[in-house]
Amino acid sequence: MTFVTKLTFQSGNRYELEDEVSSLKELVEKKGAECKGPHAQPPESVRVPQYRNLAPGDEFSPWEYTVYSRKLEIHGNDHIAREVGHMAFPESIHVEIEVEQKKPLGHRRD
Template sequence: MTFVTKLDFASGDRDVLVETVQELKETLERKGAECKGPHASPSENVTVPLYKNLSPGDEFSPWRYDVYRRSMEIHGADDIARDVVGRDFPDSIHVEVEVDRKKPAGHRRD
């Protein structure tokens, strides 16, 4: 059985995100892991209301910022994927990890 490790990255700092994901891809390729991506998703514009008091009503202008997203997949190479997931990413990047098991083609369920 092969494992596929899916990594989703999100950040408001596009430059740090691009640099981190590119560095990760180069590391994976250097170690010989099969990697798909990084894939970019359209940025999401987020608006956050800012209130002058704890009670509703009086507001400042809302805070607006963009969230940038990238995704990657690591096929097989479980030891390399484990090392990647355990590394420290910059605080400005949110990382989500999902691991799927893929059965070979023609594999029967019992």
């Protein structure tokens, strides 16, 4: 059985995100793992209301910012995927890790 490690990176700083994801992909490929991506998601515009106090209706203008996302997949190399999972990333980058187990085609369920 093969494992696929799916990494999702999100940040408000597009340049730092690109730099971090590109260097990670380079590192993973140097170590001999199959890496797919990075795949860019459309930027998401987020709007957060700000209130002067707890009373309704008394607001500042909303805080608006953009979140950029990139997805990367590591196929089959569990050791490298585990190593990436323990890496420290900048605080400005949010990282989600999902591990999926792939069974070969024609594999019977027991």
